[in-house]
Amino acid sequence: MKPPRFAYHDPTTRDEALALLAIYADDAKLLAGGQSLVPLLNMRLTQPAHLIDLNRVADLTYIRAVDGGLAIGALTRHRVAEHSALVRPCCPLLAAALPFIGHPPIRSRGTIGGSLAHADPAAELPAVLLALGGHVRVTSQHGSRILPAHELFLDQLQTALTSDELLTEVWFPNAPPRSGVAFVEVSRRHGDYALVGVAAQLTLQHDNAIAAAQLALLGVDATPVRPSEAEALLLGEQPTEALFKMVAEQVSAGLNPMTDLHASSDYRRQVAAVLVKRALQAAVQHALQGERDD
């Protein structure tokens, strides 16, 4: 239950970090918040020859309003985002999801970029990024590129990043006017990994018909799932309980969740239907509530 030996590197600039990554590539692990990696090291489930600690790289922590959204430095701690004055007004779905990540001590260290690069299928932030159609910026010595959320998550704990690339920034689009959000999940205890979770953002037209529907589920597959066909059923419709029930059943029918120690596939599918309906109802409530508050 102690980390194995590794060569420890603590670069202070991006260039230094990228140079180390270029040299050691697959033999190295990047250490950001460490809230997933250090347990894996402690249990010796991973034994990297090199550990590249990013925590001394200064310019990876920031939250800025840019391009109609929020650009968040990859090393920004969950706790900092949670207390940020920008996150709630610009990206309420992110604000709603953050308190579900682990416990306060986990959020003190855990980072926004780390959660995404780790790509745990039961994690909250990958689902939020996918639902909102956000993207990440990844950088190597050869330059940087943008990866949209739907191209980022390939499989359980696997992303489209190559071994010499560093995830440097995450971009979440601002919520449009007349939108509402909800983040719901079922877990054994608060702060545990979710068995199933749903992130939802609904935007309403002036007659309250649904103008845009953005949904993603976590814990139901190897990657977060965006049910595009079910989203399309919501467009132009008035938000009613009957509609949400129908859409929830449609989403659930399209899932093939895994069975593990914690829950069976059937149970997860059933919970997904309940949570989709609940999330849609809560998102509409939130949108209408926002109107009254304005």
Next chain:
Amino acid sequence: MTETRLPEQEKRQISLSVNGVIRTAEVETRWLLSDFLRHTLQLTGTHVGCEHGVCGACTIIFNDAPIRACLMLAVQADGSEILTVEGLASPDGKLHPVQQALHDHHGLQCGFCTPGFLMTIYALLQDHPASEMSEEELRAALAGNLCRCTGYQGIVAAVRQLLDQARSTHAQPSPVVEEGQI
């Protein structure tokens, strides 16, 4: 049998403030912060339960925020400020209000989880001074710490009393100051 070739064990010197005292020591880069506190500094009040971030027994305050000492490397704590359970009570032995409240409400039994709970509750009061908290919110705030003896009732009662006290002494909640004020 082939011998596995391991990288040379690397050591670094670190210097940090622990409970207000500057400590300088040589650490192996693979040491966990929890082990450094316990074995090198002999501050064995920080307990080690699961060593993978689940039980909360090793919770300490790191640069004003609660963290799991088992999920950080000691080398990463260079230059930081740490508060452990040993830093709560006054030098004359007078218990910190959080300790006193747990004592008063029978919020501990075997005591193994207690240092972690104390630091979690300390951070909770620091982050949410004088806030109204529902029973559900309060229990969620403590959910990252496991206790196998008390059934939590005494712990919850102690925190409830501390929150009530804080409310009556604070006129206004003060804003949380974050690193870099983002």
